[in-house]
Amino acid sequence: MFEYAPAPESRDIVDIRPSYGLFINGEWVEPQGEERHKTVNPATEEVLAEVAWAGEADVDRAVQAAAKAFPVWSAMPGAERAKYLFRIARIIQERARELAVLETLDNGKPIRESRDVDLPLVAAHFFYYAGWADKLAYAGFGPDPRPLGVAGQVIPWNFPLLMLAWKIAPALACGNTVVLKPAETTPLTALAFADICRQADLPPGVVNIVTGAGGTGAALVNHPGVDKVAFTGSTEVGRLIARSLAGTRKKLTLELGGKAANIVFDDAPLDQAVEGIVNGIFFNQGHVCCAGSRLLVQESIAADLLEALKRRLGTLRLGDPLDKNTDIGAINSAEQLAKIRELSEAGEAEGAERWSPACPIPDRGYWFPPTLFTGVAQSHRIAREEIFGPVLSVLTFRTPAEAVEKANNTPYGLSAGVWTEKASLMLWMASRLRAGVVWSNTFNRFDPASPFGGFKESGYGREGGRHGLEGYLAL
């Protein structure tokens, strides 16, 4: 591997306050309780700031603010709502570098990804849904589609600002108001977004941000004043939410876990497939619900592919997320690192063979080297459970039918990948894979115009595209 001189992005561009309150009704307010939580940089374990953990009373206050803002916001002409969203999109573009650095500091993802993937997609998402706000009558949901009311939204830590955009942009475009809870380990860009709402002069109460952990999220989704719940996160929590909403009239959309198969046929261009496999599982340290975590490779090319893959993994650079040459950043939290370690140990214990490239690990922070397992059986935990880390399980197949069988042999159904030069085989596979997104000869592509979401236990509802409006409209 070439030696590169360090090329860190400057963190001077961000101004992190020592302590944050809650953003309710357009203002920063102190929580009623005393509980506060330190958010750390997972690459260094340095404390970045202290944030409030909102209790039930705080959540109630936020929901009331959103309910109060709803008549004004929903009655506003769509064209005016659109202009607010366009403004927000523009401010995000103007502050893109600052937000990218902040995201990388709080999340641990490489600056190359926060700068080149997350932030452009965040701005694009607001632009996209801004355009829908005054065109809802043409969206196929009837001549006068109505918003639902207050949306309670709970988002994960893997793409903090992007998930916020996926939630808030369609909600506001449709005329709903929002109470959003960011993940407890990555609250900072959501709090920065509160400031963006102020810069955009968004009417108070239209967007409210409450920080906290699971208890705050539960208080939000179970609040009787909430009309719609949108959650992205683990299937386990998704189940709890679905159960607790039984018997209510709240509309629910869930974007949950995955265990995607990335299927490589013997006619696939090997080098492109290797890049796709690497992008599929090592993008964002594998903290991706749609990650291609099960590599299904046709038996006849397995040896060649693995050799090329291992060679490529040897060139990945793990380290300072702010360095522009870094490929693999830090694991988001000690808790997540423990989970990845536990499952990897289970992989070894169950008989799979573990391999990682020689890869120096920094002394401080949370890190896990890119890892692949061969000799994996479908019954192994590493082939069944979502690891949510840079760990790839390799399985083989002989026929297309066997590939379909193995790919679908999971309760999840979020995404899948197919690598072949034969178009008829690609379409045959795509039609049989029970997954919401099928990437063929590519992987981990996202776009605001393209619906995203799962089959089976990966959740329901779609985010993105015309389809993404449905979850925020009364039909």
Add this chain to the structure above:
Amino acid sequence: MSERTERLSVRKTYKLFIGGAFPRSESGRSYVVTSSKGDFIANAARASRKDARDAVSAARKAFPGWSGATAYNRGQILYRIAEMLEGRRAQFVAEITAVGGVGAKQAGEMVDAAVDRLVWYAGWSDKIGAVLGSANPVAGPYFNLSSPEPTGVVAVVAPQGPLLGLVSVIAPVIVTGNTCVVVACERAPLPAITLAEVLATSDLPGGVVNILTGSAAEIAPWLAGHMDVNGIDLTGADAELAVTCEELAAENLKRVLRPPVDRVDWLADPGIERMTAFLETKTVWHPIGV
């Protein structure tokens, strides 16, 4: 010459409809179906948990073939169901009036509406994809296409009432390629089994529609908690049963169609929501380049 006697009619045994066959409940249980005046009409099968599981297995087994059939073929078969139903109009009118509550004229209107509803849904088979799908203009050199796909095996708690409601909940589920297990209206199950005879003679593959009679309060939770059922339509469930089922359905994230807030007018335009409730969106990406 002997005296002429009234001919004794041959009655029908009402059984379940599972995998295209008409078995009795494996439990041997049955229950009495009466008219609104309380007169005995028939013994209907009271489905057990094992029957429910058998029905889910049959529906799962039928899913690949039915969802993989062409939309045109599914539309043809739904239209065929309408034809067969029309041919049995008199029988359904008799069965509906026997249960009581409606006269022959109203019963006839309901059968007509049920036939028309099937024809309406039959036409959707090869159009719903065009209405709900999209070619998405993504910001990059990619072909990007979204299309609706059936959810899988759907449990259906049929609404009260003999035929029109039943047809109105089955047709939208199967026309898009789902297979289903239906819990028939408990009080008026006989037209549901007669409908099964219609389905069995309409080229509908066995297992696409399975019909269970018995206690909805018993059967629906078994289906709601079944891990190989992907969705549940609770239209016919009362409030308490609906909450129980929705809670059970959360275990494997079933798609849930909650019971309607207001009483449904089954004669009204049904809209497409009963179809969209059990459709997934699949989006396929492929690079464009030379």
